[in-house]
Amino acid sequence: MTLTESPTGIGVAFHSVTKRYGKMTAVDGITLDVKAGEFLTLLGPSGSGKTTLLMMLAGFQDVTSGDILVGGASISGTPPEKRNFGMVFQGYALFPHMSVKKNIAYPLEIRRKPAAEIERRVTEMLELVQLGGFAERFPHQLSGGQQQRVALARALSFAPRVLLLDEPLGALDRKLRADVQEQLKEIHQRLGTTFIYVTHDQEEALTMSDRIVIMNRGKAVQVGSPVELYERPATTFAASFLGKSNFIRKDGRTYALRPEKIDAAPAGTGTGEHRLTGTLRAITYMGATLKLMVDVPGHGAIEVHVPTWRNTGQFSESQAIDLCWSHDAQVEVEGGDGEEAGARPA
Structure with a gap:
C-alpha cells in the first residue's frame, strides 16, 4: 500500500458517554460526532476529562454509561487490541533494544504481515516522518523530536483509520514542538486518517485542529473550528482558556x-x-x-x-x-x- 493509497479515516461517535469513579464524575454525558478524516482536538486543563474520554475510546477504561460507535458500530466490550487504533503517547514508548526499523515493523510483525510488505511499509513510514537515513539507529541515538516521529511512524505503520494522540509533544522543547506540529498536520493531510488529539496547549489546538472540543469538569463546554472558538467564545471559561480575554460586565x-x-x-x-x-x-x-x-x-x-x-x-x-x-x-x-x-x- 503506497501513501497515496492509504485508507481514509472513519467516523467516531460518543453518545452520552459518562465515566464515574465512585462518587466522582470524570466525564459527564459527552455527546460528540467526530467526522471521518477529521483532526479533532480535546482541549482542557488537567482534570477536565479529556484523557479519560480518549482512554475509553482506546478501550483502556470502561464506559460507565452511554456508548461509543466507530463507523456506526458500537465498540462496547471490544478489547483494546481488537479496536485496531494507532496510539501515540508523550513518553514515546519505543523499545530501547530495537532499531528504528524494528520499532516501526513491530505492529506489522505481530499481525503476521508478509516480510516484503513489512519492508515496504517501514520504508514508506520512514519517508513519511522524514527519517529515511535513521533505520538502523536505536532510540537512545535520537533526539526527542526524532523519537516522537518514530513513535508516530510505528502507530501509523499498520494503516489504522483512527489515530489517538495523548499529549504527544509535551516532552519536547518549544522549537521542536513547533516543528513536529507542522509535520503532524502535513501527515494528517496526506493520509486522511482520523486524528483525535489530547492537549492542554492552546497553541497546539489552534494550529493543528479542524475542530476543537473545549472541556472542563467532564463536560464539553464548546465545540467548533479554531476560528469559531477564538472569535466567538460562548462562555467565560472558553474565552479565558483558549487565548486571553478581558471580561467587562455592563447592563447585567x-x-x-x-x-x-x-x-x-x-x-x-x-x-x-x-x-x-x-x-x-x-x-x-x-x-x-x-x-x-x-x-x-x-x-x-x-x-x-x-x-x-x-x-x-x-x-x-x-x-x-x-x-x-x-x-x-x-x-x-x-x-x-x-x-x-x-x-x-x-
Whole structure:
C-alpha cells in the first residue's frame, strides 16, 4: 500500500458517554460526532476529562454509561487490541533494544504481515516522518523530536483509520514542538486518517485542529473550528482558556474582549465605539507586541496587546491612556457570576 493509497479515516461517535469513579464524575454525558478524516482536538486543563474520554475510546477504561460507535458500530466490550487504533503517547514508548526499523515493523510483525510488505511499509513510514537515513539507529541515538516521529511512524505503520494522540509533544522543547506540529498536520493531510488529539496547549489546538472540543469538569463546554472558538467564545471559561480575554460586565451582561482587539492611545486622543480611560500600571516587552496592564476605575486591570514597532516609546508607566474598541470586538458570553474567569463588574 503506497501513501497515496492509504485508507481514509472513519467516523467516531460518543453518545452520552459518562465515566464515574465512585462518587466522582470524570466525564459527564459527552455527546460528540467526530467526522471521518477529521483532526479533532480535546482541549482542557488537567482534570477536565479529556484523557479519560480518549482512554475509553482506546478501550483502556470502561464506559460507565452511554456508548461509543466507530463507523456506526458500537465498540462496547471490544478489547483494546481488537479496536485496531494507532496510539501515540508523550513518553514515546519505543523499545530501547530495537532499531528504528524494528520499532516501526513491530505492529506489522505481530499481525503476521508478509516480510516484503513489512519492508515496504517501514520504508514508506520512514519517508513519511522524514527519517529515511535513521533505520538502523536505536532510540537512545535520537533526539526527542526524532523519537516522537518514530513513535508516530510505528502507530501509523499498520494503516489504522483512527489515530489517538495523548499529549504527544509535551516532552519536547518549544522549537521542536513547533516543528513536529507542522509535520503532524502535513501527515494528517496526506493520509486522511482520523486524528483525535489530547492537549492542554492552546497553541497546539489552534494550529493543528479542524475542530476543537473545549472541556472542563467532564463536560464539553464548546465545540467548533479554531476560528469559531477564538472569535466567538460562548462562555467565560472558553474565552479565558483558549487565548486571553478581558471580561467587562455592563447592563447585567458579561462581555469578552481579546487584548489584541483594544487600541491604546494617550488620554483624550483615543477614538472608537467604546472607550475607557485608565492608568498604565506596567509595560512588558514581548517581542512583536507590548503587553500593557491598565488599571481602569470600576473594571480593575485590563490587558492590552499592541504592536511593538508602532508603539515603541509612546507609553510610560503611570501614564493616563484611553482604551478603545469597536462594538464587534466584544463578545457576549455566559459565565454565571464570572468568578472562574475573572469577570469584572462595571
